[in-house]
Amino acid sequence: MHQHKVILILIDGLGWHVARHAMGYLHALCESRQASVFKLQCELPSLSRPLYECILTGSNPVVSGIRHNQVVQLSKQESIFHLARKARLKTAAAAYSWISELYNRAPYDAVRDRFTNDSSLAIQHGIFYHEDTYPDSHLLLDAEHLRTTHDPDFLFIHTMNVDDMGHRSGGDSADYRNAARKVDVLLSHYLPVWQEQGYKIIVTADHGMNVDRSHGGHLPEEREVPLFLVGQGFNHKAAGTEIKQVQIRDLCALALGLAVNRNDELKSFLS
Numbered sequence: 001m002h003q004h005k006v007i008l009i010l011i012d013g014l015g016w017h018v019a020r021h022a023m024g025y026l027h028a029l030c031e032s033r034q035a036s037v038f039k040l041q042c043e044l045p046s047l048s049r050p051l052y053e054c055i056l057t058g059s060n061p062v063v064s065g066i067r068h069n070q071v072v073q074l075s076k077q078e079s080i081f082h083l084a085r086k087a088r089l090k091t092a093a094a095a096y097s098w099i100s101e102l103y104n105r106a107p108y109d110a111v112r113d114r115f116t117n118d119s120s121l122a123i124q125h126g127i128f129y130h131e132d133t134y135p136d137s138h139l140l141l142d143a144e145h146l147r148t149t150h151d152p153d154f155l156f157i158h159t160m161n162v163d164d165m166g167h168r169s170g171g172d173s174a175d176y177r178n179a180a181r182k183v184d185v186l187l188s189h190y191l192p193v194w195q196e197q198g199y200k201i202i203v204t205a206d207h208g209m210n211v212d213r214s215h216g217g218h219l220p221e222e223r224e225v226p227l228f229l230v231g232q233g234f235n236h237k238a239a240g241t242e243i244k245q246v247q248i249r250d251l252c253a254l255a256l257g258l259a260v261n262r263n264d265e266l267k268s269f270l271s
Helices: 016-022 024-031 048-057 080-086 097-103 136-150 161-169 174-196 245-255 264-269
Strands: 006-011 035-041 091-096 115-117 125-129 154-159 200-204 224-230
Touching: 006 048, 006 174, 006 245, 016 024, 016 035, 016 174, 016 224, 024 035, 024 174, 024 224, 048 080, 048 097, 048 245, 080 091, 080 154, 080 245, 091 097, 091 136, 097 125, 125 136, 136 154, 136 174, 161 174, 174 200, 200 245, 245 264
Parallel strands: 006 154, 006 200, 091 125, 091 154
Antiparallel strands: 035 224, 115 125, 200 224
16 A cells, blocks of 8 residues: 555646536545545646646745746756655656646756656656646546556646637637546546556646636636645545645645644645
């Protein structure tokens, strides 16, 4: 059993207004008390790269300096990957290339970085992609390969098709909603296995999507995102307790058994 291992799944662009009705399997887990769900408000600006940094380091964009998507540099903050490595834990990520740029090497070089196996890096084992159309089905296979091959303590999984469809068709479109339904079905193939093996699983989003086929501002459909906590390692009676996007890094650290400074209010989420 992997009682102190964590899988963090970031479904890029999944707004709360769609997650609350389109993610049938995740909500089925909630109804059966195997998961719990919370509505978060993302930090501003509601853009991808600044919010990757926010989720993975606990620093909002004003503090981190990652203020927009074109800031190509290594993070200056202490990410969950760095915390795990400091504790001699193993890290892995199946994720968009911007994650590699933030925590491993910048700028991203596909030949060098797409397949990463380097114990000296913050993300030791990685399969990174750089096309927004890279299929979520393939991405989850990449993640499962990393999990079964390297047995990481912390695995980060980052899908892109929901965001891609939102930009193509808008946040109030059949394409966008169906992309969310599709990734929910894909997760239903993997979550039972991971739950059975004792992983603590966190599913969230960076931002939502507006009807203009974009995001970045503070409309509810851009800022409101879901947070699902899945598995026996979480206290599913904590529903109603507030949690912020900047606290996700520390929640991951606590779930890994690591000590963090800002942890008192988060302990109630763990069983």
